Each structure stands twice: as C-alpha cells, then as structure tokens.
Amino acid sequence: MKDSYDITIIGGGILGCAIAYFLSAVTDSSIIVIEQEKKVGLHTSSRNTGKVHAPFYYSPDRKSSTATYALKGFDMIKTYCALHKLPFKEDGVIEIAISDNEIDVLHKHVQWAFKNGLEEEDVRFLNKDEMLQFEPNLKCESGIVCFRDASTDYALINQKLMEDAIKFGCKTSFENKFKSIYFNTKTAANRKMTIIGTVKDITTDYIINAAGGSSLDIAHSFNLAKEYTDLHFRGEYWIAPQKYSNLTKRSIYSVPRYTEYPFLDPHWIIRSDQTCEVGPNAVPVFGPYSYNFYDNLKNVIPKISSSFKIGLLKLFLNTQFLRLVSGEFSSSFSKTSMINRVRRFLPSLNPSDFKQRGKAGIRSQLIDRNGNFASESLLVEGESSLHILNYNSPGATGALPFAMNIVRKLVQTNIVSRTSRSINSPLINEFD
Numbered sequence: 001m002k003d004s005y006d007i008t009i010i011g012g013g014i015l016g017c018a019i020a021y022f023l024s025a026v027t028d029s030s031i032i033v034i035e036q037e038k039k040v041g042l043h044t045s046s047r048n049t050g051k052v053h054a055p056f057y058y059s060p061d062r063k064s065s066t067a068t069y070a071l072k073g074f075d076m077i078k079t080y081c082a083l084h085k086l087p088f089k090e091d092g093v094i095e096i097a098i099s100d101n102e103i104d105v106l107h108k109h110v111q112w113a114f115k116n117g118l119e120e121e122d123v124r125f126l127n128k129d130e131m132l133q134f135e136p137n138l139k140c141e142s143g144i145v146c147f148r149d150a151s152t153d154y155a156l157i158n159q160k161l162m163e164d165a166i167k168f169g170c171k172t173s174f175e176n177k178f179k180s181i182y183f184n185t186k187t188a189a190n191r192k193m194t195i196i197g198t199v200k201d202i203t204t205d206y207i208i209n210a211a212g213g214s215s216l217d218i219a220h221s222f223n224l225a226k227e228y229t230d231l232h233f234r235g236e237y238w239i240a241p242q243k244y245s246n247l248t249k250r251s252i253y254s255v256p257r258y259t260e261y262p263f264l265d266p267h268w269i270i271r272s273d274q275t276c277e278v279g280p281n282a283v284p285v286f287g288p289y290s291y292n293f294y295d296n297l298k299n300v301i302p303k304i305s306s307s308f309k310i311g312l313l314k315l316f317l318n319t320q321f322l323r324l325v326s327g328e329f330s331s332s333f334s335k336t337s338m339i340n341r342v343r344r345f346l347p348s349l350n351p352s353d354f355k356q357r358g359k360a361g362i363r364s365q366l367i368d369r370n371g372n373f374a375s376e377s378l379l380v381e382g383e384s385s386l387h388i389l390n391y392n393s394p395g396a397t398g399a400l401p402f403a404m405n406i407v408r409k410l411v412q413t414n415i416v417s418r419t420s421r422s423i424n425s426p427l428i429n430e431f432d
Helices: 014-026 064-084 100-115 128-134 154-167 212-221 293-297 300-307 312-316 319-333 335-343 395-412
Strands: 004-010 031-034 093-097 123-127 142-146 150-152 171-173 178-183 193-197 202-209 229-235 251-254 267-270 276-279 283-285 361-367 378-382 385-389
Touching: 004 014, 014 031, 014 154, 014 395, 031 154, 031 202, 064 150, 064 154, 064 395, 093 100, 093 128, 100 123, 100 142, 123 128, 128 142, 150 154, 154 171, 178 212, 202 212, 212 229, 212 361, 212 385, 229 312, 276 335, 283 319, 312 319, 319 335
Parallel strands: 004 031, 004 202, 031 171, 093 251, 202 385
Antiparallel strands: 093 142, 123 142, 178 193, 193 202, 229 283, 229 361, 251 267, 267 276, 378 385
C-alpha cells in the first residue's frame, strides 16, 4: 500500500467514514482513512443509543446548525439504510414533564420543533390523560410525542460507509494511531505534511481531523484551538430484562434538570432490535476511552496538568455543575440510583431486576477559557488541514449531511477536484 495521498482522514468513526464515502465517490483525489483501532466505529459511533434524533429539543438560537443537520440526517440515513437493508425503525420518541413546572418547557420544545423545520404532523402535545391513553404505564403530567424519530444501528452504518468508500477507491490504515505531524518545508518534498503514526507514516497534502475524542489533542499538535480544553463524560447503561420489553411502545425522555448543560437525564431506551435499556448518565472522566477505572486513573494527571490554564478549573468551581456531577457519580456507583431516575416516570421498574450493564460510551465536550461548554461542533481550519471539534450528539444523526457539506466546500474551494465518473446512488446523486 502506498503511503502518499492527496487527502488523509484521521478517525474511522461514522463522521470520518461518511467524509471518506463522499470524497471517494465525487472526487479523483487519493484518500486514506487512518484509524487507531483494528476496525472502524469501535468507540462513540457504536457506543450510543442508536437514535435518529428529531430536532425538537435543540434551541434554534444556540443549536441551529445541529438542528439543521439532524433534520436532514433523518432522510439521508433512512435512504442509506434502505439501500443496504440496514435497520431503520420509525418508532418515534416521547418527552415528558414529570412535574407541573416542566410543562412550559414542553410547550417551548414544540415551538422549537417548528422553528427547526418539523411539521405539525411530526409533533403532538398531549395532556396527562391523553398521555396515559398513549402509554398506560407512564407517570407524567404531560408529554410530547415526536413521530419523526427512529432507531437504527450506527455501528452497521459506520462499517457499510467504510466498505462503500473502499469500493470507490479509498484506502485504509488500521491500528495506526496519530502521534505527531511534520511539515515538509523543503521545496522538493513530495507532499506538504507527514503524519507520524504508530504503524506507518503517511505523507499527504491535506488532513481532515475527525478523530472524535482525540480531535482536540490533534488540533493542538497543529497549534490550533489552543483556547479550548475538553472534558470527557462516560454514559453508562443498564440492560432491562425481557419482562419489561413491552412496558412502552416508544423511548421515553424526561425534561432535563440542567438545561444549560449539554446532557439529558437517563431515559428509557428501546433499540432497533427491541432490547430496552436505562441510561445514559454523564460521569466526568479524564480520557476519551476511559471505559473502566484503570483507563480513567492513568489519564488524571496528564489531563489536569494540560487543562489547568484554560477553563477546566473554572468549570469545577461552578456550584451548579458540581451538583450535576454529584448526581452522575451517584448513578454510576449505585444501580438503584440510576434506575430510580427513570422509575420517576416508569414506577413499575424494579432496580433488583437489572443484572447486566450495557456498553458505555464517552462524549467529549469542548470547554472555553471561561469554563463554558461549546454549544455546537466547531470547524477549525489550518494550513492544509480541517479539524472537526466538539462533534457530539446528535452527531451520528447528522453525519451524512455534515460530511456532504464538508466535501462540497472542499470541491468549491478547489482543494479537491470533481470526478468525471458517475456513481449511481441516491445519496451521491444528491451531492449536486
């Protein structure tokens, strides 16, 4: 395999593979995806709820682009799943108010839904009695039913995107972790940059950093986004036993207690294979792959020392954030605490029935110098590089339109050239 490419994509998650899919289909550029693991999608892209999110609880003021990509992503994922016979179940979702003072939030979310592009038939507000008729086992004061919401398997989509990209000519380098970047300043150099990897080095003219939890560290190695640090949050799950498989028809979310932070409270999840889970919480950890105690512990000192100057300390001095964190730690150490957070609206759940933990996932949040969370994804451009930071939920939902938009801009700015060949695919046809 040659080690010189026009474009190198760092990261084989669903976003990196979606970018590779469109790039390899619509350009003549030589492309490679380098991935630190032995296959694609082993982290956040396969460690999630599997929901294709509708944009009804995203503020149109603070999360307008997030909502736009989620709205468009629903149709594109539906098309792609149909093309490859992947699971896509349009099962809808419910958000509920557990107390009277949360009902106004639901009304606000209905208005957000319309501002974000949903239609009247997509979202329906139900009072307490109507909701009980809809979901008899649910305890709440009112709720929103969003019909334009679905369940899928993002790990399968991730893998299929990579397979398609390979068919279109994309290359891969697995178990090759990014270590550093070297800029080739000699005029006779074949390529502008050399990526130093753990397995092999790659020379390239352009780099797209889609490395998820490692993306900020890579951006820092390019001397970019130095004003930000990141903090990682582990979302944990408990798998419900079979006896609860028919408890509700749809996944259930409650109005989040801390709306200024980018986390939902643990909720009742029905996956595309009909298994049910409770989760996720949001436990602060010190690394993007800290799935267990040992991995978390070894990252404590490096993370604190590198983040001390730019915001992490201010965040942990915020009393409201500390209250959130204490509740998340409680639900991590205590199964009963976790299940009881969902038991508030599904009172028939018995914590002692839950025996098996689900697969934990980790979300990496960008934090500025003032200790504030970045509200949306951030694109940082360097010389011959593009860094995608803070790409979080509903990132998988919006991955296809987000990737298509990036590739379209690369074509428009002549970083890559449009191919003359034709690929007959409904998503590729949509590119133009």
